[in-house]
Amino acid sequence: MPADRTGGGVQSLERAFGLLERMADAGGEVGLSELSASSGLPLPTIHRLMRTLVDCGYVRQQPNRRYALGPRLIRLGESASKLLGTWARPFLAELVEATGETANMALLDGDEVVYVAQVPSRHSMRMFTEVGRRVLPHSTGVGKALLAQLPPEQVRALLGRTGMPAATEHTITDPDAFLAELDRIRGLGYAVDDNEQETGVRCLAVTVPDSPTAAAISISGPAGRVTEAATDKIVPVLHDVAQQLARALST
Template sequence: MQSLGRAFSILEAIADAGGIMGLSRLAEEVGLPLATIHRLLRSLVDLGYVRQEPNRQYSLGPRLMRLAGEATSRLGVWARPLLSEAVQELGESVNLAILDGDEVVYVAQVQPSTTLMRMFTEVGRRTLPHTTAVGKAILAAATDEEVRALLRRTGMPRRTPSTITEPEEFLRRLAQARERGYATDDGEQEIGVRCVAVAVPDAPRPMAMSLSGPTGRMDDATVERAAAVLGEVAGRLGAALSGAPAEVGLR
């Protein structure tokens, strides 16, 4: 059990460092002797969960991709009971999205049974974070330098007349989201649709939960109420994903 725990500590340390790390730094981060780290790394390399790069650093291995893919596909199943609670409380569609590389991916959605409006947001849809409330909620935790680097890689294409296309304006909106505790999208992804989103705290990867509805129904009071409900539900989801999965859907 000790070796298993240490192996996972190594994988998590490499992930926290951006997916690649040198041996000395890894030993420092994990707090184990170099010889112990090296022995565990050799086992992880042999199994395909870690890869040794030509520069002798260690990166996450390709075999983890299957595990990550399956875990992500199950995320919607785990989250659905909580999303359903929010839908029952608020009466609008609720979504869960993760940051995958430089894109937002929607991994779960629950719609009210009476909805007649088809939303852009559907499970599996990928989009750029600058156009969405979930993207803002997730990137609000990043530094300005990290956000600028992402925007340079993706660009800021316009989807609607309301889409934010200037980096400094986007950073201003992120600062506003940090201050309020939630982010909004006012027709920036889809004309006639307003969204509010909150980050999922303590989640194993950056993710956010959002509520979407027609602009006519999503006034400021509704957005404030939705942010409070989503914040409570997102907190419970984050707690479950960080180590208490049995709590999902029990309240």
Template sequence: MAERTAGSGVQSVERVFELLELITAAGGQVMLSELAASTELPLPTIHRLLRTLVAKGYIRQLANRRYALGPGLIRLGTAASKQLGALAGAQLRALVDQLGETANMAVLDADMALYIAQAPSKHSMRMFTEVGRRAHTHATGVGKAILAQLSDDAVRAIVARAGMPTPTTMSIGSVNDLLADLARIRERGYSIDDGEQEIGVRCFAMAVPDAPTPTAVSVSGPVSRVDDAFAELAIPALRAAVESISQDLNPVA
């Protein structure tokens, strides 16, 4: 019979996910000693679980003896992202119908913003970000809405690993400037990309509450249409959309 906790969860499964989450939080690679210091699990238990994960391809042991996330997780993550994007499709289309501009959904994946769903604008001049594209978090509306959900220390670690390229003269180029912008985002509840990824394009984005991974939804278009009047309509529309997506992700039992 499977070992169970007091809360009726399968203990070995909970321990596996604890290790995977610790490795993910460490940037995808970790030493055994770091895992041992970060969990109350006995060392023999950590060894046993890691051996199982390595055998299944979900973890790799590198030449330097560090443990890294394995390729087996890519297949699971890709399928999960597609399902998450499909779930949000109706809300993204509703945003386009209401606002007339392209709506996107992105998640945090390997320190980057990964676009997993899109409803395109009907305008001939529109933003052309395709599903499957990865972008630096500090230079996109969805990316900054994602980062604003994290602690400042986690943000520093992400940009240290991923770097802070500046696609345009409007892009944020320093950690301190980014943290200041994230503080404003947390206060007002949404992010703005004003030509930071592409000159002439403005984007409003908002985090999806209680998503299983940091997630955000955005509406983007040329600055000639995405102006202050547009923002007055977009912010409440985005808020309704992300709240609806959150409810779909977390149905009441």
């Protein structure tokens, strides 16, 4: 029997990938009834698709009968992250050229931020973050920019799982104060790490709009160079590069 097609695509594939994305949005583990409620698909259809995904290793069934994202997705995700970093580097290089500071790109992966690309500043005194490094989001500019896109209850749940350890004396460690900071970020349109991850370092970050996965770009440098006056000049450049990167990722 030929596969059902919709809009030029294979409907079963579209539905299967849609279920994987819904599982990721739910934290990686869901029940069939939850998937049915969120997707609008009938239970028999979801069961058939999930069995196929289980057989392929992209989903696994837990002892409690719920379904979780499977280990075969890890290899795909790692390869995709590397490619994303490769695609982003020319845009980060443009950011370095315009601001003089180190440029980064990071993704929200579960409860952590992972850095997938960096182009260093040409200054002898510059910031360096290893690509692949994972950090908790509450003390970083990219992390705060990404969390500002999430509903407050989802952020509070994440903070409950990770805790809010202080990286420096300036790190926000109170959930209510942090949620207020996210409100401020939404109003400003950018996030600031002001000596919160590393003393003497300021970071400015914005999200990449309409990115296929939650992503942010940032510049970081010594607090003596990334001043309030410099912020007014750097933030518009960050937004412009983020828009350029968003267009490149959508084509």
